[in-house]
Amino acid sequence: MLFNFDSTDPIYTQVAEQVEAAILTQTYREGQQIPSTTEISKYFHINPATVLKGFNVLVAKGLVEKKRGVGMFVSSGAYQRLIDHRRNEFYQLKIRPLIKEAQQLRFSEAALLDLIKRGFETND
16 A cells, blocks of 8 residues: 555545555455554554544445454455446546547547557557
């Protein structure tokens, strides 16, 4: 985990985002225990309440579950929920504006698809 203490993003948000990223990369797998509030707060010199607030964001999203007296665990289905959410977000934030601009430039659907295919082929 890396935290940007100069960022305008609150630290608790960064905690939640870091854990989400670890779930997406499957560093933390479903059913696996994640580091405790105490471990993270001590290692990164962050207030435990801040770390807990980040974890609570993940609990509210259904990505992490608390097991009283045991710790925090990645919820069943968390990976797929994250993938679905990110894909929807990608569509809303990237694809819809792309299509709108393509229409303004008078690209046909076929021409736009050709550009996308070209992008996959060149990987640059």
